Amino acid sequence: MSTASPEMQAYYAARVPYYDAVYLKPERRRDIEFLAGHLPSRFAAREVIEVACGTGYWTQHLAPRVARMVATDGTAEPLAFARLRPGSAGVTYRQADAYALPPDLGLFDGAFAGLWFSHVPLAARTPFLVGLHRHLRPRARVILIDNNDIQLRDFPITETDADGNTYQHRTLRDGSVHRVLKNFPGERALRDLVAPFADAVDYRGLENFWLLEYELR
Numbered sequence: 561m562s563t564a565s566p567e568m569q570a571y572y573a574a575r576v577p578y579y580d581a582v583y584l585k586p587e588r589r590r591d592i593e594f595l596a597g598h599l600p601s602r603f604a605a606r607e608v609i610e611v612a613c614g615t616g617y618w619t620q621h622l623a624p625r626v627a628r629m630v631a632t633d634g635t636a637e638p639l640a641f642a643r644l645r646p647g648s649a650g651v652t653y654r655q656a657d658a659y660a661l662p663p664d665l666g667l668f669d670g671a672f673a674g675l676w677f678s679h680v681p682l683a684a685r686t687p688f689l690v691g692l693h694r695h696l697r698p699r700a701r702v703i704l705i706d707n708n709d710i711q712l713r714d715f716p717i718t719e720t721d722a723d724g725n726t727y728q729h730r731t732l733r734d735g736s737v738h739r740v741l742k743n744f745p746g747e748r749a750l751r752d753l754v755a756p757f758a759d760a761v762d763y764r765g766l767e768n769f770w771l772l773e774y775e776l777r
């Protein structure tokens with residue numbers, strides 16, 4: 561199954577030069593500081609695959625603490641930006657579709673995706689996770705983080721499709737308007753989703769983000 565969205569990838573490619581502005585919003589500072597300390601500690605000394613790493617904002621925090629870091633994204637432009645970040649020398653960057661991760665990436669005991677899961681269509685959630693799990697050893701630790709619905713203040717939902725996916729219209733600095741699938745799963749939906757294959761499920765609601773951590777059974 562390929563659910564890759566060329567429309568969304570074009571949007572993120574164009575946004576690369578100023579993507580990191582999302583991490584500079586004053587109202588997010590407390591959450592970002594917490595996550596920048598918490599996430600590396602949860603992956604310390606593990607072999608970690610990151611999905612949809614974008615410009616490598618979280619990669620730069622994880623890389624110094626892990627045993628091996630493979631950071632993937634479906635789009636070339638954010639990867640090019642990520643490769644230039646200080647501290648990236650030990651990271652293997654690969655262009656890879658999150659829904660069809662290449663078999664030669666190997667096996668990992670950690671997996672991370674930041675601000676990605678909200679872009680996964682409802683019908684693709686389980687297939688995405690099943691595909692990711694194929695690259696993980698038993699007892700691997702998985703962490704997903706994403707925006708909670710406070711983000712709707714900046715980008716209200718403009719459309720809902722027949723499957724229940726929600727969309728926002730986002731305007732880039734060049735004035736172009738992009739339709740972006742963005743879902744807002746709640747704690748119950750996330751717990752139900754991972755229940756068939758996860759132990760030690762932990763959900764945390766922060767001011768601006770949610771965090772879901774589990775251990776693959």
Ligand SMILES: C[S@@+](CC[C@H](N)C(=O)[O-])C[C@H]1O[C@@H](n2cnc3c(N)ncnc32)[C@H](O)[C@@H]1O
Binds near residue numbers: 572573656
């Ligand atoms: C919201 S950004 C998240 C970037 C980064 N993880 C972060 O937290 O800052 C979403 C990323 O998903 C990537 N992307 C979109 N479709 C993808 C796909 N099918 N496979 C892998 N990455 C994809 C985009 O290129 C973009 O970098």
